[in-house]
Amino acid sequence: MNYYDARETRDPLDRERDLLARLPAQVAHAKAHAPAFSALLKDVDPATITTREALATLPVTRKSDLAELQKAARPFGGLAAVQWGAGCARVFASPGPIYEPEGARKDYWRLARAFYAAGFRSGDLVHNTFSYHFTPAGSMMETAAHALGCTVFPAGVGQTEQQVAAMQDLRPDAYAGTPSFLRIILDKADELGVKIDSLKKAFVSGEAFPPSQREALAARGIQAYQAYATADLGLIAFETAAREGMVLDEDVLLEIVRPGTGDPVAPGEVGEVVVTTFNPDYPLIRFGTGDLSAVLPGISPCGRRYTRIKGWLGRADQTTKVTGMFVHPSQVADVLKRHPEIARARLVVDNATGQDRMVLNCEGAANDALGDAIVASLRDITKLRGEVAFHATGSIPNDGKVIEDVRKYE
DSSP states (O other), X not given: OOSSSGGGGSOHHHHHHHHHHHHHHHHHHHHHHOHHHHHHTTTOXXXXXXXXXXXXXXXXXXXGGXXXXXXXXXXTTTOOSOOSBTTEEEEEEETTTEEEEEESSTTTTOTHHHHHHTTOOTTOEEEEOSOOSSSSHHHHHHHHHHHHTOEEEEOOSOOHHHHHHHXXXXXXXXXXXXXXXXXXXXXXXXXXXXXXXXXXXXXXXXXXXXXXXXXXXXXXXXXXXXXXXXTTTEEEEEOOTTOSSEEEXXXXXXXXXXXXXXXBOOTTXXXXXXXXXXXXXXXXXXXXXXXXXXXXXXXOTTSOOSOEEOOOOOBSOOOEEETTEEEOHHHHHHHHHHOTTOSOEEEEEEOTTSSOEEEEEEESOOOHHHHHHHHHHHHHHHSSOOEEEEEOTTOSOSSOOSEEEOOOOO
């Protein structure tokens, strides 16, 4: 079988109907069992959240807010529906610190689907070099491998020579870890004159994995695949043999929104990744990852029929400080809402004259009256003086940037 399960090849309309049919119950569950969502959604009738348009009316909870939410309400900021006990097998800490629960269900992070697409199969020995303490990456990989019937060697990080020795002795079929550490292990093996020829597949994550690295591993006979996953949400999307973007996990509902807002962008536009999961233990509704991506048109040549995204395209949080005042992407969005004639805009901050200056670059025909109105809106919303410049339609790149800081301090 080429697919993890039959859901991967469902008709897209059937999948959409299924996801939307599950949505009201998940919103109701979050509202009933997660205190933060009880407050956030107090005026929401879950039974009415049956379309993407209805979902888009709900507030976005952003990853950048988690540290403060958790300080106010330990351990999980009121966003989790589990506490200590049988329902919460482990708790992890990511930098911040931000604490994340791991439920007791099999393949809690749902990464087995991505492992399967990377060629992992029952009976494989997986050399797992992700950390097993504090952060969840090691457990994320191990639980996925176990769900497929693989055996795992919990190698963890560092100790390169011992990693080489273990690979020489145990002859693992597959690797899980960062691509750079795999390269370090292989280079150390070359230095020691040790042949590592049992590795044929790899699942890599945690850092950029450009085509040049993939090709270098392929030259050694290792086919490596990557995925997009977070400690909060688990698997979001994964690479397939088609090597054209990443296919969404079957159990997430993804939106791409204008950075700093909750407003969905047009298909193909770059924006912030916002995800709703159907995880009963950590029922995140419209969770803003802070990452940028865009939807790819069409269906993957691999045959999986869910939406594809371009992968990670940078960070959405472009907040900057101008003459001592913070300027947020949401403020730029508020300016644009007042002036719907503007199709796309970017606020550029520079200091070419020795002083901070901000210019809102807008696509559209130059218009003195409109320009004056935009300047007034910019000052009203940001409390700062700004300028406006008009440009031809299509001239501002579709890269998700709302604020670009080009100041130099030399």
